Amino acid sequence: MSWFHFFRRRQSDAELQQEMESFLVEEIAENTARGMSAEEARRQARVKLGNVQKVRENLWQQNTVSSFEKVCRDLKYAARTLARSPGFALIAVTVMALCIGAATSLFTIVRSVLLRPLPFRDPSSLVAIYEHFRPAQFNQDGFNYNVVSPADYYDWRNQTHGFQDMGVWHWWQFNLTGERGELPEVVTAVAGSWNLFPLLGVQPVFGRTFAEAEDHPASDVAMLTWSVFQRRFAGNPSIVGRQIHLDGKPFTVVGVLPASFTYPDAKVQVWVPYAAPTPPEWLQYHDHHQSHVIARMKPGVSLESALSQVGAVQYREHLQNLNAPVAEDVVPRNLIDDLARDVKKPLIILMCAVVCMLLIGSLNVANLLVARSAARQKEVAVRTALGAQRFTLIREQMMESLLICLAGGSAGVLLSLSATRWLASAWKELPSAQGIHVDGMVLAFACGLVIVAGLAAGLLPAIASTGNSVFAALQATSRTAGGSRPRTALRKGLLTVEIAVTVVLLVGAGLLLKSFLRLQSTDVGCDTGKVLTLGYSLDSKKYDKQDKVNAFNETLLDRLRAMPGVRAVALGSILPGAGYGGDDVFTIPEHPPLKPGDELPDALYRTADPGYFSALRIPLLMGRFFTAQDRDDRALKVIVSSHLARQYFPGENPVGKHIHPPAYGNHDYEIVGVVGDTIYQVGKPTKAAMYFPILAGDSDRGMTLAVRTDSDPLAISIPVQKQIAALDPELPVSDVLTLEQVIGDSLLNASFSATIVLAFAVLSLVLACVGLYGVLSYLMTLRMTELGIRIALGAQREELLRLMLVDGMRPAVFGLGLGLVGGAVATRAIASMLYGTKPLDPAVFTVVTGALLLVALLACLAPAWRASRLDPMQALRAE
């Protein structure tokens, strides 16, 4: 019947009673009128009415939604069964909560990062375009999206018509200072082309976006993002039209971007026009790669045909700059993948790991349920004999596992709320273009998980336990030695699968961990202990002459060296392990000219002060370090790394020879020294590097200071910053960190995946262990009588111990074998994430095998030992 009646059954029942009451009264009155005595009239009326209770029951039934009623009854029953063994219930619910919580958290992140459309107009027709180098050495690790040169972008946009429009942006950094003595700060900025905002379909909250006429070198307009607008300008719209100072230069704020616009990253504070921050000639370069291009597809024009036009333009550029690093081709990239950068693969791997864990959790609950259903076998048989339908019995048992998963799922979702927040904040490489939060879709996913896990965990044992013939079940007693074969076979089968999945997880975790340890122990090439680092950038307005820059730097270095606790000070453009920085091509005047089509020699570009190498303890291999005399524009000296010397001066002494980088004017730089190699990023191979004297002056004014100290380097950070503020109170510093932290940051991703997968693997191992223990304990209970008889007949205790152990270890060994095979296949997927570790690393496989066997043995030992210590009298009486 309908739900309406279902919920007002009571009222309907009361009405019926009243109705029947009135019937009785009518009938009695009628009977009395016919001349019956009062007594007889009442009796006859009651006879006529019949069984009141039955009528009420009839109607009650009629008003009941029967399936719902049954489900409620089953739920009540299942809850009571679970409450009877709270220990079991607690373990099962905890297992499911952990599994579902972890899965939900990861799904939340996957959804936010990879699945949700970007908050732009028609995001599906947007595409990122990169340059693409064809030679094989660029395509080794399957990732070849090269950022674009400004001149290439301008050519693409002006010479092709396949796209509706193309926008461009690149990263920048400014010192933001106030007019009225507000604290200076270093802000992350983006220089974006004027057409980028209309292209993305983003409207400013206040003011306007850039005009085409404003997108030129030395432009002085800027836009604020919502975060800096709220934080520094107190959300006051009157900032629009006023000025802010970026690198000491006044910029007029023309607009404020909405809070939802956090592209390309939430840490961006200021936008300026694309051409604004750089010198005019910079826009003519075809070989300075740093820009990101976004294009909107034209309706009716396929991506392929639009791209082929761009590709043709790019190939022409390549032919015109044969020796320069100008790519031959272009390549498109999905905007979401582009934002997800390096986290897509780890995310997918973690998702796989969590699915494995969920599988293990379900199998474990299934395993525990099989044991319990075995105990209720007689009950099931009796009920079947009395006519209970198999479906009813299955439904009843399923309810138990669903209840477990429901409780586990609710706890898991709560758990995942905090876990997600932690993950999002701790995993620094996650793109934050969109907030990561739980939404309806995620909750639906969690509900789906609960149902699937509940079905998976409950269906197997329920079907198995009800399928037996009634007769056999009623006949069977635990006295029939060995227990019921199919039941134990099912449990062992489940256990084998569980252990196999655990082994796969363990192998994956082991490989990631080994690779991480490898990374961590990488030799950076310098002494990273007890070094404080910080960055600052001298603006070109106040420090318009190289003399002023040098004066500031040298005064600062002198003052810092004089501080107590400071051993040495280094100043350079970028420190070892702190990133790629940038590279440049050069020629060697002493060598014969290159054939056309040959790649120009290429090396990382660095600047260094005279004390840089000794302070960082980078060894000098040949020649000399810089001196204070290597200064101003005439100091054409360079120090090269040992890698550069090996690669470009094989079998020669490079000292005294010259390199000629076309990008820095028409000069030959004399090589004065060769220093040891340092790596620019942990996990990447070393690359040739060239160091120019910082005192010689250079367009790049971003500097990194490194201070080697006697004790804790962070303790000295405030005194160091005070020294800087004393020299220039308007100069902000950035990234105050130890060198170990700087290097550790690049390890974060690896450590993250390794730690989480390891946590999953250990949890799975514990679960598998509990499963193993449970199965063997259960087997022992079943075989109690048999064992008692064996002991009474004189079986050796060691013999029994061995018997039980073998019984328990068999699924473990089968599972291990399966898992090792599965692991060997699965690790191919993570091969590209491994550093210095082969996917089939024998050490990892050996350790996993050993660990699993040891743990399995321990889990089996307890019940096996108990079995061997049985008192035969007790065992035989127990039945």
Add this chain to the structure above:
Amino acid sequence: MGKNGQGDAEMLKGTLDMMILRTLITGDAHGHTIAKVIERTSEDVLEVEQGSLYPALHRLEDRGWVSSYWGASENNRKAKFYRLTATGRKQLIRETTRWRQMTRAIGLVMGDKTQTEGGIG
């Protein structure tokens, strides 16, 4: 319901609903009256069991064929009255037609020369 017809519960269930609707065509009535009218008009061949009557009334109400209200009986006692609705009236016509066809068909099979209406053997 029928004194002699215990075996035909399935068929008779439908006929009870139909007869209740037929009774209500003359005006609103409460349960007791409905039972009495059916018994009297069938010359006491059919006896309405309360165990079937009340669930049937509630069922008819669910389907929207009758509506109910609390009122005072002839003897001025509180009673629940039932009233035939418009859809109930249509339903009655449908069921009556079907019943006529059925009895005629059964009659033919049983070799009755004369057509009977509403009689059960």
